[in-house]
Amino acid sequence: MLRIASSPFQAIAHPVRRDLLEALREADSPMTVTDLGRRCEVSHSTASRHLDLLRANGLVVSRRSRTATLHALRPGAFEELADWLWAFFSDPPAVAPRRS
Template sequence: MTGTVDDLFGALASPVRRELLRLLLEGPSTVNALAAHFAMARPSVSEHLKVLRDAGLVAETRHGRERHYRLEAGPLMELADWLHPYERFWRQKMADLRDLLDEEDS
């Protein structure tokens, strides 16, 4: 299930969830391996992973009793597409600022 833009922003609002995504860039991992990177109990990490899964940012597979998570980058591309007009806006503002500063230096 792919989440909405609101779901994606909500999922990415947490530094813990952003760090989980960064860790999953290295490849699939188990809950226990991911939890080892945090000073919190495994069930808390599992809750963060559930939010990421519900937003479509991670996928879960079970191997016996273990759950393995992998990054699903598709929703991040959708988010990047949504943010693109704002990026152009800020690039133009920064170019205008650079031009203004260059004029003051002259």
């Protein structure tokens, strides 16, 4: 059984979840759990369990399509993480750089 992480920081601690997040970041459009599992080389059930945890921690959103559930990164979800990390830089920029 996969333990529920209590924060986005714990949610990104697992390498499979980081791989799923990276795949979603690189994707041109929302992805199915099957596509994510293939891309990250994990089983459908493993990808699904990890996506559930990412969704529970507000990092991923899912929506039902006709025949599948599509997953995508939640806009703005990583701002809390980025703000916390920037505090560790000796001279952090006034605004954290955003990837385009």
